[in-house]
Amino acid sequence: MEKFVSNPGDPSMDFPQHFRCPISMELMKDPVTISTGVSYERRNIEKWFHVYKRRTCPATMQSIETLEMTPNHTLKRVIDAWLDSRADHKPSFSAKHDELEMILGTMDSTPFKVSSLRKLRSLLKTGDDVKEDFRKSGGMELLVRIMLQISVENHDFLSTFSACEEALLVLHQVPFSADDDEILQLLMRPDCMRSMAIMLQRGSSEARFCAISMFQKMAKADARRWKSVAQDHGIDFFKSLMETVSDDQICAKASSSALNLLTETLESSKKSRLKAVEAGAICTLIELLPESSNRSRCEKIMQLIKLLCECAEGRLAFIEHGLGIAAVSKKMLNVSNAATKIGVKILWLVSSFHPTERVLEEMLVYGAVQKLVALLNVGGGGGRGTTRDRVVRILKLHGGTWRRFPCFPGELKNYLGLGNDSC
Template sequence: MDYPLDFRCPISMEVMEDPVTIATGMTYERRNIQKWFFAYKKKTCPATMQSVESFDVTPNHTLKRLIIAWQSEKRPGNPLPAVRGSTERREQIVTLLEMLESSPFKVTSLKKLKLIIETDDEAKANFVQSGGIQIVVRIMNQVLEEGSDFSIFRACEEALGVLHQLLLSEEAKILEKLSKPESMKCVAAMLQRGSAEARIHATTILRQMAQSETHWTFVLQDHGIDLFKSLLELVSDEICTRASSYALEVLVEMLSASKKSRVRAIEAGAVCVLVELLPESNRSKSEKILALLKLLCECAEGRLAIVDHGMGIAAVTKKMLHVSSAATKLSVKIVWLIGSFHPSERVLEEMLICGSVKKLLALLHIDGRSSTKEKVIKMFKLHGQSWQRCPCFPNELKGYVGMVNSA
C-alpha cells in the first residue's frame, strides 16, 4: 500500500501509528522524535532544523484518524474513489508548472505537484511529458543561487521530493539532469543542511548515481569534508536504516574513487564513527563498514587512526570469523595492513590480547591456498616470534607458529 507522504514520519519515512506534534508544528512518529530528542540529544526539529526549546509533544488525533480512514478505504474489497479525469489532471499539472516558473511562491506549487504524482503513474507520465523534470531541476538550481534563507531551502527540499517520486520510473533522465555541477551543488546542500526527509532523498539520488556510474564525484572538490560529515551522520542513524545503508554505499563509491577522498573522510572522523558502529552491526552493514575501513587503511592516516582508537583492532577482530567469508577477508586485510605498516610493540600486544592472533591461527586450517591465507602466513612470519615471547601467548599454540615459520 503506497501511503501519502503526509502520513509518513519525516524521520523514518514509515507510516505513523502514533503521530505527535512538536513545538515547531511538525508531526512525527512518537518513538522516533523521542529518540531524536532524548537518545541523540538533539535540540532541533529534524524536518525544519529550527531550534526547539520545549520537548513536549501533543498527540495529533486528527492525523491519526485520517490515516486509519485511508487504510480502511484502501483495503482490498473496498471500492476505490472516483479518479479525476486524465485531461483535467494533465491541465492541472501544466498549470502548476507554469505557476512554478512565474510565481515567487514555489513551495506551494511543488507540494501540490508531489501530491498529484506520488501515487498515480499516469500523472507521473503527464508530468514528464510536460517537461516537468527539466523545469523542477531548473527551479531548484535558480532558487539556491538566489540565497540560502529558510524559504529557499524549503523550495529546494520540495523540488528534490518531486524528483524522488519519479526516480524509479525516470532514473536516467533525472540523473542526467542532476549530474551537472550546479545541480550537484543543490544535492550536496540538501545533504548537508536539509531536513531529514531531504537528506534521505539526496542520499538516494547519490546512491543511484554511484550505481549508474554517473560522473558526479567532482562535488567533492567543493564540499569534501562537510559532505563526508553529513554522510557519516546518516550512517549513524539508527532510526532510518535505509538511509544509513544508502549512505554507506555512497561512501564506498566515494572512497574507491580516489585516495584524496579517503584523506578527507579520515579528517571528517570516519574511522571513529565506523569503528564504534561495527561491533553491533548486522552482516550486511558489517561488510560495508569493513570495506570502508579497508579503504581507509590503505592510507597511512587511516591506519594510524585505527591504531589510536581504543577499540579499533578489537572491533575488526570481532568480525574476523563467524560473520561471512567477505567479512573475514576484509578483516584479515585490515589487520594485515596494520601489522605490516604499524608493527609497534603496543599494537602487536593488542592483537594478541583482543584475540586477533588466535583467529589468524584458526585461519591457517583453511584448505588450499588463498590470498587471505597468504596474508595470515606473512603476518606470522613477520611477528610470530614476537607474539610467542609474550607471557600471555597460549602454550598450546606455540607449535603452530613454528610450523608457519618453517613453511
C-alpha cells in the same frame, strides 16, 4: 523491405532497425564505429570500454586490439534526415497534462510554492505517463531552479528551505538513466550538487534519504562523471554522509543508503578516500562497528574501514584511534566469512605498514592473533586462498615478536619455524 523497431521511450515513434544502438536498442544520437565495423551510441560503447573494462565488440563478442572510435557522420545524417521527415509527429501527453501544465506554469510566480510542489508530488504518483509528460514539459529544469535558491542568500530562508526540500522530494520520484545525458548534466552541476548537499546536512530524514538516493542514481547512471563530481566535494559532504550513517536508529533506510553510497564512491576514487579520512570517517566507523549486530551492516562498515586503510592516511587514523584492532578482531569469526576475510585484510594492511610494538601487542591482547591461528588450523571460515596466505604471512612476519608471550601457541612456533627458545 525496411524492418522497423518500436522505440520504448516513445511508443508512437518507430525507427529502422539499423538506426538503433546494439547495446541500448534505442535510436542513436551520436553514432560511432569501432574497429569491427559495428556502430554504437557513443555513450554506451564508452561505458562498455571504460566502465566495464571490456575489450570486445558487444554485438559480435569479437576481441579487439584498439578502443578507437570513429564518428559515423553518414549514419547520423541519415538518422537526422529521417527524423526531419517525421517532424509533423505530435508528442503524446498524459491525461493529467492540463493539470500538470497549470501547476508548472504558475510555479515561479506563486507565493505558495510548497503547496504547489506537494500537489505536483501527488500528481506524479498517478502513473509513469505523467512522469514522462513532466519531463517533456521542462519539469526537471523547474525543480532544479527552485533547489538552487537555497544556496543564494534569501531573507525568507525558512520558506526557501521548505520549497527546496519539497522540490527534492518531487525530483526523487522522477526516473532517469545513463541515456538521459541532459538530465545528468543538469543534476551534476556544481550549484545543484551543492543544494542537494545542504539538504543532506540540514533536511528532514525523508529529505536526507532522497538526497542520498539521488546521489546513488547519479553514480549508477554515470560512474565516471560521478567520480569527478564526488572528488570536488569538500569534506562537509563526507561528514554529512557519516552523520547519516550514524543515525541508524532515526532513519535506518537513509543510513543504509549512505553506507552503500560511501562504498561506491570510495571504491572508485582515492581522492575521495582522503577526504573521508579527513572528515573523521575512520573514527566514526570504528565506534559504530561494535554496536552493529546486523550482518549486512557490519560487513559494509568493515568494507569501508578496509578501503580507507588502503591509503596511508587511513591506516594512520586507524592505529591512532586505539580501539580499531579490538573492534575488527571482535567481529572476525563471529559475523560471516565475508567479514572475516575483510578483517584479515585490515589486519594485514595495518601490521605490514605499521608493525609497531603497540600495534602487535594490541593484536595479541585483543584476540586477533588467536583468531588468525584458528583460521590457519580450521582451514575454513574464510581461511583459504588469498585470505589464508595473508594469515600465514602475518604470523611469519610477526611471530618472532609474539613468541615471547606465553599465550602464543608452542605448536605454531614449530609450524612457522620459530623454534621454542625464548628471545
